[in-house]
Structures are given as C-alpha cells and as structure tokens.
Amino acid sequence: MTLPDRIDPRPPKHIYRWDLDKTYLQSEFDTFRQLMRSAFQKASDKVAIPGAAALIRELRARGDSKLFILSGSPKQMRAVLEGKLRLDGVEWDELVLKDNVRNLLRGRFRALRGQLGFKLNALLESRAATPVDSDEILFGDDAEADAFIYSLYADLIAGRVKEDDLRKIVVAAELYRDEVAAIFRSLEKISTADPVRRIFIHLDRLTPPAVFSTFGPRVVPVFNYFQAALVLLGDGALTAPQVLRVAAEMVQSAGYNLLMLSNSFQDLIRRGLPLDKVAASLTQALDGPEALLSALRPMPDIVAAFSKRIAALGTPPAPPAPVSVDYLALLKHARPRTGKQADPIGE
Amino acid sequence: MPRLMPGSITIAFDVMGSDHGPMEVVRGAAQLSLEAPHIHALLVGQRAAIDAALAGIRHNGERISVHHAPDFVGMGEKPEHALRDKPEASVAVAARLVADGEADAMVAPGNTGAAIVACARSFKLIPGVRRAALAAVYPTRTRHGSKLDPFSLILDVGATLEASADDLVAFAVMGSAYARVISRNAHPSVALLSNGTEPNKGPPNVVEAHRRLIAMKGLHFIGNVEGVDIPQGSADVVVCDGFVGNVCLKMLEGVHDTVAELARYAYRSKLKWRLGLAMLSSGIRQLQAVTDWQQYGGAPVLGFNRILIKAHGRSRARAIANAGKVAAKAVAAQLPRAIAEGLRP
Numbered sequence: 001m002t003l004p005d006r007i008d009p010r011p012p013k014h015i016y017r018w019d020l021d022k023t024y025l026q027s028e029f030d031t032f033r034q035l036m037r038s039a040f041q042k043a044s045d046k047v048a049i050p051g052a053a054a055l056i057r058e059l060r061a062r063g064d065s066k067l068f069i070l071s072g073s074p075k076q077m078r079a080v081l082e083g084k085l086r087l088d089g090v091e092w093d094e095l096v097l098k099d100n101v102r103n104l105l106r107g108r109f110r111a112l113r114g115q116l117g118f119k120l121n122a123l124l125e126s127r128a129a130t131p132v133d134s135d136e137i138l139f140g141d142d143a144e145a146d147a148f149i150y151s152l153y154a155d156l157i158a159g160r161v162k163e164d165d166l167r168k169i170v171v172a173a174e175l176y177r178d179e180v181a182a183i184f185r186s187l188e189k190i191s192t193a194d195p196v197r198r199i200f201i202h203l204d205r206l207t208p209p210a211v212f213s214t215f216g217p218r219v220v221p222v223f224n225y226f227q228a229a230l231v232l233l234g235d236g237a238l239t240a241p242q243v244l245r246v247a248a249e250m251v252q253s254a255g256y257n258l259l260m261l262s263n264s265f266q267d268l269i270r271r272g273l274p275l276d277k278v279a280a281s282l283t284q285a286l287d288g289p290e291a292l293l294s295a296l297r298p299m300p301d302i303v304a305a306f307s308k309r310i311a312a313l314g315t316p317p318a319p320p321a322p323v324s325v326d327y328l329a330l331l332k333h334a335r336p337r338t339g340k341q342a343d344p345i346g347e
Numbered sequence: 348m349p350r351l352m353p354g355s356i357t358i359a360f361d362v363m364g365s366d367h368g369p370m371e372v373v374r375g376a377a378q379l380s381l382e383a384p385h386i387h388a389l390l391v392g393q394r395a396a397i398d399a400a401l402a403g404i405r406h407n408g409e410r411i412s413v414h415h416a417p418d419f420v421g422m423g424e425k426p427e428h429a430l431r432d433k434p435e436a437s438v439a440v441a442a443r444l445v446a447d448g449e450a451d452a453m454v455a456p457g458n459t460g461a462a463i464v465a466c467a468r469s470f471k472l473i474p475g476v477r478r479a480a481l482a483a484v485y486p487t488r489t490r491h492g493s494k495l496d497p498f499s500l501i502l503d504v505g506a507t508l509e510a511s512a513d514d515l516v517a518f519a520v521m522g523s524a525y526a527r528v529i530s531r532n533a534h535p536s537v538a539l540l541s542n543g544t545e546p547n548k549g550p551p552n553v554v555e556a557h558r559r560l561i562a563m564k565g566l567h568f569i570g571n572v573e574g575v576d577i578p579q580g581s582a583d584v585v586v587c588d589g590f591v592g593n594v595c596l597k598m599l600e601g602v603h604d605t606v607a608e609l610a611r612y613a614y615r616s617k618l619k620w621r622l623g624l625a626m627l628s629s630g631i632r633q634l635q636a637v638t639d640w641q642q643y644g645g646a647p648v649l650g651f652n653r654i655l656i657k658a659h660g661r662s663r664a665r666a667i668a669n670a671g672k673v674a675a676k677a678v679a680a681q682l683p684r685a686i687a688e689g690l691r692p
Contacts, residue, residue, distance in 0.1 A: 203408075206381065210402035223408040259355050259387050260409040267408035270398050313394055314415040 012066035012093075014237070015136040015195070016059050017123065017150075020071035020081065022141040022204040024052045039074075043083030049202065050254030051225030051246050053088040058229070058242040059137075060091060066130070067092040070122050072115050072144070074100040096122045110174055115145050116334045117170075117179030123153045124186035136195045137237065139228070142207040142221065147199065148333035151215045151325055154196035156187060161327065169327050173334055197235060200228045209271060214330060216323040220273065226250055227264050233282075234275045240285030262305035269310060279306040355387055356675040359450035360667070362392030363419030363437040364457015366660040369396045372456060375667020377406035382668065384410070386675045389450045391416050391441040414449075416440040419457070422660060426460035430468070438462050442469040445653050452654035452674040454645060456662045462655060463506055463648055470651035473683055475690030479650035480518045481506040481589070481657060482525060483596050487580025496530045499580050501540075503589040504596045506648065510588035512555035515539065519560055519568065520689040521649035522584035528680040529647075529673060530583070538572040538582035540591060546570065556586075565689065645670035652683050 021027035026047045028037075060067060067090070073081065075097045085092060098118050103111045111117060138154075140146025152169070155161045161169075163184075170180045199219045201212060209221040222228045229246040232238040250256040268275055358379075362372045369392055376388035387410050390397050394415035401411070418433040420426065430439055438461050445453045446469035455462035463479065472479065482502035490496060502522050503510065510518065519537045526535035539557055541549035546557050548571060560568040572581050577595060587595070613620040645658035645666070654677045658670040 206405050206407055208403050208405055209408075213402075227408075257355060259357065259412075263387065263412045264409050266412050270394070270413060271402075309412060312412070312414040314417075 011131040011134070012064055013131075013134050014059070014062060014065040015068060015130055015134050016056070016065060017068045017070060017126075017136060017138045018056070019140045019146055020069060020073060022049075022143045023139050023146070023202050024048060024056075024069075025084070039077065041080065043080050043087055046080070046084045048084070048088055049225065050256065051229070051250040053090055054246045054249035055225045055229055056090050058238055058246060059232075061242070066094075066134075068094045068096070068126050070096045070119055070126075072098045072118065074098060076101070094126060096126070108176060111176060111179065114173070114175075114335070116149055116173050117175040117183070119145075119149045120153060120156075121179060121182045121186055123149070124156070124183060124190060127153075127157055128186055128189035132191045132193050134195060135197050137197055137232070138199045139202070140199070141202040141204045142212075143204050145334040147201050147212050147215050147219050148327070148330060150196070150199045151219060152327055154194075154199065154218065155325060155327075157190050157192065158194035158196075159192040160324075165327070169331065172328060172331050197237070198231065200231070214323070215325055217272075223267065224250065224256075224260075224264055226256070226261055227268055230265060230268060230275055230278055231273055233278055234273065240278075240281040244282065244285055258305050262309050265306050266309035266313065269313060276310070279310060282306065355385055356452070356678050357387040357389050357450040358671045358674050359389045359391055359414075359441040359444050359453045360671070361419075361438045361441045361453065361455040361457055361462070362390050362397055363416070364422070364455060364461070364660070365658075365662065365667075366422065366456075367663070369393070370400045371662065371664055372667050373397055373400035374404055374664035375662070376411060376671065377401065377404050378664055378668040379671045380407040380410040381405060383672060383675065386410065386671060387412070388671065389414060389441075389444065391444065392419065392437040393417065414440065414444060420461040422458050424458060424461070426458060426464040429458075429461055430464055436461070436465075439465045439468070442466045442655075445655075446470055451678040452656065454656045454658055454667065454670045454674055456645075456658035456660055456667065456670075458660075459505065459657055462657055466648065466651055466653070466655050470653045470655075472650055473652055473687045473690065475687070476517045476521070476650040478503075478507045478510070478514050478517075479648050480514075480521060481592075481646055481648050482522060483592075483646045485577065485596065485599055487578060489580035496532075498530075499577070499583055499585060500526055500530075501577065501585045501587070501592055501595065502649065503587065504592035504646070505589045507589040509590065510552065512552045512559065515552060515556035515586055515588070516559050516563070517650065517690060519556075519566060519584070519586045520563075521686050522586060523566055524682060524685040524689050525647055525649060525677075526583050528682050528685060529676055532583055534567045535583035536567050536569045536581075537584045537586065538569050538576070540574070540577070540585050540587035540595070541571040542573065544571045544573065552588075645673065647673070647677065647682075649682075649686065654678055654682060 018024055026049055056067065059065060069092050078097055082095065100112055138150045140150055152161065156166065170183065201219060201221045203221050203223050212219045212221045220231055226247050229238055229243040233240060233243045247261055360372055360376050362369045365372050373390060376390055379386055379388055389412050391414045394413055397413050416435055416437040418436040420429040420433065420436045420438055430436060438455055438457060441453050442465040444450050480503035482500050483504045484498040484500055487499045500522050502518050507514065523535050523537050526532045539553055541553050547554055557571060560566065569582055572585060574595065577585060610624060614624050645656040648655040648657055654674050656670045656674045658667055
C-alpha cells in the first residue's frame with residue numbers, strides 16, 4: 001500500500017486538497033532543461049515553499065482531517081515525492097499522480113499538458129469517497145489552471161453548474177471522450193453539498209491578484225502561506241498559536257522578516273479580507289499558554305507591526321461580493337500555458 | 348536612528364504628485380518589488396487609488412505596504428501655503444514617516460518645492476550644512492567613475508536662490524560624497540562654475556569658496572569651470588548657486604529639445620536629409636539610450652540627515668523604480684554620514 005494508514009478511525013471532517021509543484025514544492029520546469037533537472041532530483045534536493053509544510057502540519061493537527069495531494073507530476077516520481085513529504089514531516093492520505101507514460105503511449109498529447117480532465121476527475125472521484133458533511137480547503141497555484149479547476153469542482157458538487165453547462169465546458173476545453181465520461185460517472189456518485197470553504201492560489205508567478213477576482217471571494221490568491229494561515233485564522237480553521245508557528249517556521253528557515261510578514265498581512269486587509277480581529281487574537285496568543293512564542297523574535301514585533309499596518313490604512317473597504325462564475329468565458333484559465341506567461345489572462 | 352529592519356531598505360514613495368497620476372508611481376514601485384528583493388516600497392497617498400492601481404499589476408505583496416494620506420500638493424500650488432493648508436498631504440506624510448524611521452528614504456515625483464519644504468520640516472540638516480541643495484545629473488561627452496556613467500552632477504539647481512561661500516563649500520563636499528557613493532567614483536573631480544577659470548574670477552562668494560576649497564584635504568577640487576565645460580564633462584561635480592544652476596539646467600534641456608525639434612524638421616523637409624537621419628538612426632538610438640535620464644531615476648536633495656530623491660514629475664514607471672534603487676543605494680552607503688564626515692573640520 002502506498003498510502004500511510006489512517007490512525008484516526010473517525011470519518012474526516014476537514015479535507016485539505018493540495019497541488020504539489022509550485023504549490024507545495026518550489027519547482028521550475030518552464031524549460032526542457034529545468035524539466036529534466038526536476039525529474040531527476042532526489043527527495044532531499046527538492047525544496048518546499050516556505051511555510052507550506054508547517055501549514056499542513058497545523059491543519060492536520062486537528063486530527064479529524066484528510067490530506068489529498070493531487071499533482072500533474074508523472075507517476076514515476078512517486079517515490080521521490082513521497083520521500084520529500086516524509087522528510088518534511090507531512091502525513092498524507094492520498095497522493096494522486098498523472099499517468100503521463102500512458103498518455104504518451106496512446107498519443108494523447110492534449111492530456112499530457114492539459115490538467116482539467118485529469119484533475120477534475122481525480123477530485124470528483126475522491127469526493128465520491130468522502131463523507132458528505134466534510135468541508136474542504138483547496139490549495140493550488142497560478143502557474144496552471146488550479147483556480148479554474150478548483151472553482152469548477154466546488155460549483156459542480158454544490159450543484160451550481162448544470163450538466164448542460166458542464167458538457168459545453170468540457171467540449172470547449174477539448175477533453176478526450178473517456179475523460180468526459182469519467183467526469184460524469186464520478187459526478188453521479190456525489191451527493192450535492194457545498195463543502196469548499198476556501199481556494200488558496202499560491203502566486204508563484206506573481207500574477208496580479210485581481211486576475212482571480214472573476215472567481216469570487218472564495219478564491220484567495222496568496223503571496224505566501226503566512227497569508228493563507230491568517231485567512232484560515234479569520235475563518236476559524238486555525239488558531240492564533242498555530243498561525244504563529246507557521247510564521248516562526250518561515251522566519252527561521254526561509255529568512256522572512258517583520259516587514260515581509262506585516263506587509264503580507266496588510267496586503268490581505270487591503271484586498272478586503274475580514275481580518276480585523278486577527279491582530280488582536282495573535283496578541284492574545286502571545287500572552288497565553290503559547291507565551292513561549294514571545295521569546296521567538298521577532299514575533300512580538302510582528303504582532304505590534306500588524307496594528308500599525310492596519311492604522312496606516314484608514315477606513316477598511318467592503319469585502320468583495322460573491323460572484324457567479326462564467327466558466328465558458330474563463331476557459332482560457334484552463335488551457336495549457338505556453339512559455340513563461342505572466343498570468344493566464346494577461347496584463 | 349537604527350534602520351527598521353537590518354538588511355532591508357524601505358523607500359517611501361509620494362504616490363500622488365506625479366504628472367501621470369498615482370498609476371505610474373505604483374507601477375514603478377511594483378517593478379521595484381519584482382527586481383530588488385532587499386527594497387520595500389511604502390506607498391503614501393490615497394489608499395483607494397493605490398489599491399486600484401496595485402490590484403491589476405504584477406507585484407510582490409511581501410515587499411509593498413500602503414500608508415493612507417488623504418490630501419496631496421498639486422504641481423501648481425505654492426509649497427508653503429499648500430503644506431500649511433494640507434498637513435496630511437502625501438508628501439508631508441511621507442517625509443514624517445521617513446523622519447520617524449518607518450522608511451529609510453523618500454522618492455517624490457511631484458512639486459519640487461513642496462518636497463523640499465516637507466523634508467525641511469521633518470528632517471534635520473547635517474551639521475555644517477546651512478541649506479540643502481538639489482542636485483541634477485546631466486549627460487556629458489566624457490564618462491565618469493568606475494561605472495563609466497555618461498553623466499555629471501550639478502548642484503544646486505534650485506533649492507536655494509543665493510548661496511554663500513560656506514554653502515558652496517558644503518555643496519562641493521555633498522556632491523563629491525554623492526559621486527563617490529552612487530557613481531562609484533573614488534576621487535570625483537569637483538569644480539566651481541564661474542565666468543572664467545582663474546581663481547579670482549566671479550562674484551565674491553565664488554572667489555571665497557574657491558580659496559577655501561583649494562585648501563581642503565580629501566576633496567579633488569580642480570578649480571573653476573565655465574558654462575562650456577558643463578556638457579563636455581570637464582568635472583564630475585559642478586557647484587553653483589541654485590539660481591545659476593537652474594538657469595543652466597533649463598538651458599541644457601532647452602538645447603536638447605531644440606536639437607530634437609530640428610531633427611524632426613529635417614526629417615520632414617528633404618528626402619536627402621531623411622535618408623541621412625535614417626542612416627544615423629541606430630547611432631541616434633544609442634545616444635538616446637546613453638543620455639536617457641529615466642535610467643538615472645531622479646535628482647538627490649543633499650544636506651538632510653535623510654535621503655530624498657526628487658523624481659521628475661513626468662517620470663514613468665522605470666524612472667520611478669530607478670529612483671527607488673538610487674535611494675536604496677544612498678541609504679546602504681550611508682550617504683548622510685559620508686557627507687557629515689567630509690564636512691567635519
């Protein structure tokens with residue numbers, strides 16, 4: 001069995017779905033040379049994005065959760081990827097990789113590069129085996145089509161995308177017939193529910209955050225995982241000490257400093273995320289049983305800087321309103337990207 | 348005052364004063380956030396305008412923060428009056444943030460007088476400096492420093508109307524320190540602008556300044572230069588009072604514009620001239636690249652204990668980003684300290 005055994009026998013209440021390359025791992029494969037280098041890297045050579053492992057560990061610390069990792073990396077990389085996750089102390093429940101050799105042998109070149117058919121079906125299959133009352137938080141990046149695929153997945157299982165519309169989308173996306181059939185088969189097995197709370201998009205390519213506003217406030221582009229942790233604290237999915245531990249790892253292992261963290265915090269506030277009470281709860285956390293974190297410089301300074309950053313802004317903006325997503329109009333987000341494009345829509 | 352974060356340099360940008368509105372300054376700061384990991388941009392101005400501009404452009408949110416300032420001083424406003432009536436103008440707020448240590452330096456593309464007055468109210472003058480000076484770079488025939496800059500520095504170009512001999516000596520030391528730090532010119536040559544090269548030529552303040560500068564150790568003073576020497580680049584730093592400097596600078600800009608207009612006229616007038624200009628086009632492009640003021644970013648205001656880079660009002664994003672880099676370089680090299688050491692008796 002390739003998956004670690006689940007110790008907790010209770011059905012999971014919180015599902016975390018992560019992409020790997022550029023979401024969890026710092027990966028460069030925009031050129032053939034980079035692709036080759038990435039393919040032959042050892043587990044110990046692979047580098048995680050600062051704070052990603054800490055965030056997963058804190059999310060998993062709740063116990064009643066399940067970690068589903070979905071990557072477009074080829075199945076042949078499983079051993080290396082599992083080795084890297086183990087090195088980082090990340091425990092996962094499912095790791096689904098793409099069968100690129102099979103696609104190559106069958107001459108399915110669109111499936112080699114495209115992610116929609118593979119990822120949407122894998123997500124739906126996994127959802128079919130998940131308790132209906134569990135909630136989900138998804139993590140992807142701006143290098144491929146994650147915002148589009150995750151949003152479509154969320155709206156499909158919530159019953160907000162009609163079958164006819166889905167058919168138009170998969171036809172326009174030029175998916176293979178068996179991929180389409182598999183998607184509809186998986187969808188039939190799923191009870192309608194609206195479990196997706198947040199979709200975090202790691203801005204690996206520094207795509208302007210406004211590009212993702214078309215997907216509505218559920219999608220939160222983040223420059224780093226401290227920002228994701230802050231939003232999850234605001235949502236009640238993490239506690240303040242857990243957020244401080246994510247920050248501590250980023251400070252200690254990746255050279256993050258007071259300015260970067262407080263700028264990251266203010267960036268979220270400016271984008272209208274409801275984090276007004278977050279600074280206060282972080283301050284309280286430093287005085288509580290986790291007071292040990294106070295000794296970890298520059299935690300007290302960071303928390304003090306947050307209040308300054310909020311005060312510097314004046315009146316906060318209204319939070320962004322929910323939107324109805326027009327997937328056909330946004331299909332360009334789902335198509336394989338060529339070269340080093342800055343963002344899926346273009347500036 | 349210790350810097351806010353060791354290893355990082357924060358530059359406060361007055362976002363509101365530019366001829367092109369907030370967008371161009373925000374784009375410049377965004378570009379800086381992508382190119383220079385050690386520089387943080389503190390954008391000072393109307394928050395809604397900054398947020399709207401920032402949301403749609405590539406930037407690194409870890410390296411940018413915003414400080415809301417509700418007012419701004421327009422290009423046509425009288426600095427003293429405007430700053431008295433609008434204490435929360437972006438240029439005044441930015442200067443206060445630098446003075447309070449929230450940022451290490453300031454870049455202001457707006458009203459020059461307002462920027463200098465705002466800084467004069469918030470910053471302190473370096474001991475030995477009675478008046479701050481606005482320095483400008485201008486293209487020259489010869490190249491300067493280890494970077495082979497095709498620019499020289501002239502100061503003062505407008506911060507003061509009259510300058511005493513003391514002021515001219517201080518300007519010489521400040522200009523020399525700036526050329527050492529920014530152009531990596533270990534021994535910059537410094538000259539006084541006068542109406543003749545002889546030591547006794549010029550008004551009494553220039554003659555007196557000449558006498559004192561020639562006796563100064565550690566300063567590579569080469570004597571007087573005339574107006575003709577400015578574009579030739581005979582000196583790395585040319586010193587004059589603000590009235591003369593401003594007239595010179597405007598004349599240089601006017602000559603540049605006139606030559607460009609003549610070239611356009613020639614291009615339109617005769618086919619033979621058009622062909623000639625076409626043949627010279629790659630050379631002209633190279634010349635334009637060499638003398639492109641946007642790559643230099645902005646003009647430093649020297650003499651304060653904090654750095655102010657005055658960017659051109661019509662600066663585009665690249666010039667703003669470069670002004671931020673120049674400011675960061677001046678901070679890293681502790682320019683005010685270098686000036687203070689040069690002025691120490």
